[in-house]
Amino acid sequence: MANSYIEVKNINKKFGSFSAVNDVSFTIEKGKLIGLLGPSGGGKTTILRILAGLEYADSGDIYFDGQRVNEVLPQDRGIGFVFQNYALFRHMTVFQNIAFGLEVKKWPKQKVKDRVFELIELTGLSGLENRLPHQLSGGQRQRVAFARALAPQPSLLLLDEPFAAIDAKVRKELRSWLAETIAKIGITSIFVTHDQDEAVEVANEILIINQGKLEQMGSPIEIYKNPHTPFVASFIGQSTIIENFHELKGFDHEIGSTRAVVRPEFMDLGKPGEINFASAAQKAVVKNVFFRGSNWEIEVQVGNHIFYAFRSLEKEQLRVGDEVLLLIHRMYAFNDNQTVIIENRLKEDPMPVII
């Protein structure tokens, strides 16, 4: 591939008999910000540590810029790493922490100073350079860890759950700041998260990792619209799995599977009259109504299927027990290893969209 910067080929890693990374391959282009997303224990940290050289793969190859780096020491890989708990040097000041990697590289004193202050500026830590880590807030520590990793101008930045230890509000600010900063510097970066909002919002591309396997790689929108595996279909977005979907109106497709994933965005819900394709919709009963801040989440029952749909706050409020119409536009039908998008056949969409 032309401008692939990192290439990982068939790496495997076992801890004892437990397979933490299972035949994972991917390539990353220069300058991209990649999110490594997946459930806890899936092997995300392990992949990151193998890239950094902190852990050795049992088999498989890793190339940086076309060079095989399997045997290269972590010291020489030119990587910046932000640890989940930051791993700051707690007896060193902010300045000393950031300067560490530069002193190791024997930069002249004045250059070190200039570079450190440049980073302190960049990370908004001005005035804190003489503090010790225990005198900083969680978010500030995170910035120090980030600045320390960036200081020696690495060509690849790895971040392991950089926001995990920060409370929800600061976290949102910090992650957009981080995304902007990384874009500004233009450094290839991979960050681990198990928060899909975070991955979707920040990353150019997402790798979904589950039980040591790479389930899918692609842009957030691609993964969202076209999940390749049942796991991805149910992991990404808010989703409900339904059995025997062909019992539902418009979904009598014969495709050799009976289970499907439905997302709130795939449905319209309303009183009779509010729905456009009434003939394609099912009768449903409201079982529960949840206020979700910016909209209502409505739990409805159709036969013995339960669905969750959204409803705008602008519309008339629904109550438990109301009879409504539920229009399902599409769903992801899946069997053991693949997913297919199926559309409601009764809906005569004037402009069919095929994805």
Add this chain to the structure above:
Amino acid sequence: MAGIVTKKAGSGGDLRPPHISEPKIVKWILIAISIIFLCSIVLLPLIIVLFESLKNGIGLYLESIVEPDAMSALLLTITVAVITVPLNSFFGICAAWAITKFQFRGKNFLISLIDVPFAVSPVISGLIFILLLGTNSALGAWFESYNIQIIFALPGIVLATMFVTFPFIARELIPLMQAQGIQEEEAAASLGASGWKIFWRVTFPNIKWGLLYGMILCNARAIGEFGAVSVVSGHIRGETNTLPLHVEILYNEYQFTAAFAVSSLLVFIALLTIIVKSFIEWKTHQQQSQMQEVDHHG
């Protein structure tokens, strides 16, 4: 002894990948230094006691141990330990209960006071009881008028030993009970359990191994205390000599075999102490990992 498992040393240090461990050569040099150092400072002294005591045959060895002065020293030593350890245990439990289950100001100060005997030279620990209760002091004279002898007699030896071993059990229990908090006890109290019942049924099962740990350390020191006891004992052969003092007398009389034979008794007690200690450590370690498992599955 080599087979005993303790929690102290980490295991699997060699699993660390090369970038966060020392080169092999450095590692083996450090191990060699450690072993040579420990052998020459700790292990060889242990071995030489056994060697010297058995050098002139097992007959002489047994003779020196069953000899009446040695036996009376053994008896006195046991008496001192039997009085000291329970008293200090009771104190340790009371102190730990008051300190860990209640809030009051001056708590840290109280804890520091409990530590004081650790910082006092053994000889001074004996000296203070001579100053307080010796014939020259008012209190000593008062006791003497009732014909009660304290210094150069059993009570003085016990007091000095109690002073020296004072912090051991409290020091072991305080951090333990602190970590355990008071929720369980409060729950029991809210169910109407009495103080004793709360202690025996709720607190005691949680601290029993820590208590035993403190008790064996206290016991070892009570048996082995030399400086403090030496000051207050008066060195009356067959009467106020504990085992360590008896060792000293034999040694100063150039009865080396006998001195080492009696010492070997003390070595056995010390080894026993270490074995029990590492057993307790293994036991508590096991309990901890069980608790963690419960947490995971629960």
Add this chain to the structure above:
Amino acid sequence: MFFFGKRNVLPGFRRTFGFTVLYLSLIVLIPLSGVVWNTLGMSWLDFWETVTSDRVIASFKVSFLCALVAAFLNLVFGFIVAWALERYSFWGKRFFDNLIDLPFALPTAVAGIALTALYAPNGWIGRFFEPFDIQIAYTQIGITIALMFIGLPFVVRTVQPIIQELDKEVEEAAVILGASRLRTFFRVIFPQLIPALLTGFALAFARGVGEYGSVVFISGNMPFKTEIAPLLIMTKLEQYDYAGATAIALVMLIISFAILLLINIIQAKSNKTSL
């Protein structure tokens, strides 16, 4: 001095607290205050003359110098031992780990005669130094070795848990920033161990200054040369010179408490910087 906070549903505070204070006073505080009380009975001049007499000064010098050297050697070797026990696996590791506790469990008098036998000119180890005219037993070197035996577990057992708890990721962070093992050790690992090392050093030193049992056998007890301060207290007591003994004791007590205070300060400081 003690103020009681909010009430608590648990019973027994008064009784246990009362007994604690009573027992503490009877066994520790009242006897200890006797030293101060008795020195107050001395005139300042007598006190000063006693504690600055040549023999007393010499004994302080011996005690402090030997305790200092022993604590320092324990610092170096104790650290190596703790590191080896924590980080490496080798044959007999468990055995050696348990051996560290021996000085806590073995009566000091036994340690004293055993070390003397070992390091005497004809002893198992002493004989190797004899040809070089190096005498160990009955010199200050002997005293230092006895104090090393006594102080070793203080250093090892203070440092060991800290080595165990070192955060692996902090080391890895240094490695990723390009640091060699040597630099990682000296710039990142070692500074984290300094408070524990200092504490262990101070504990070993404090114990060494007051130590009596293990030293009297190996020291030879020559006034001005190998006579330690606790032994001088003992000698004065045997001569019924209670005032002299008490004066020396007071000086030693003050120094011990100063060390204890220092340890507390070190601990408090290092607790503060922990994250």
